[in-house]
Amino acid sequence: MIFLRLKYFLLSLLITLLVELTFFFLFGKRSLKDALLLVLVNFMTNPTMQLSYWLLVSQTDWSPWWTKLIIECLVVFWEGWLYLVHGKSFRKPFYFSAGANALSFSIGELLFLSSGALILPLV
Numbered sequence: 001m002i003f004l005r006l007k008y009f010l011l012s013l014l015i016t017l018l019v020e021l022t023f024f025f026l027f028g029k030r031s032l033k034d035a036l037l038l039v040l041v042n043f044m045t046n047p048t049m050q051l052s053y054w055l056l057v058s059q060t061d062w063s064p065w066w067t068k069l070i071i072e073c074l075v076v077f078w079e080g081w082l083y084l085v086h087g088k089s090f091r092k093p094f095y096f097s098a099g100a101n102a103l104s105f106s107i108g109e110l111l112f113l114s115s116g117a118l119i120l121p122l123v
Contacts, residue, residue, distance in 0.1 A: 005054070012108065013046045019104040027096070031089045038100075041082050045075050068105075076101050 017039060024038055049071050056067050076097045083093035090096055 009047055009050050012050055013042065015108065015111070016042055016046050016104045019107050020100040023100045023103055027099075029089050034083075034087050034089050037083065037086055041079050045079055049075050072101060072105055 020038055020042060021035060024035060029035070053064075053067055053071055056062050056071075057064050076094070079101070080094035080097035083090040083097060087093060
């Protein structure tokens with residue numbers, strides 16, 4: 001079971017990085033330092049988010065939908081703050097964080113719905 005959970009964590013992180021780095025470059029960001037910041041920020045937030053979601057939904061009677069919404073809002077704020085403090089090319093870091101996370105989340109949900117099985121609990 002633990003290896004299956006680890007596989008989901010790693011798959012979620014990989015998809016998140018691919019989507020958010022693509023978002024980063026499509027919006028004209030070219031700073032490699034900021035691209036590295038995006039990777040490091042997601043290495044912190046994605047596993048934390050995944051574990052929090054899994055624990056809250058499996059160990060409480062919290063609604064999965066509300067749990068996802070609350071966690072995503074916290075992640076958007078935390079990532080936006082990190083981009084504001086440490087980034088060089090983020091003029092509107094909270095908007096960037098919201099857009100990148102909305103796209104990443106949407107793709108994760110589409111993968112979940114199209115698979116018919118739980119591939120990613122939350123991207």
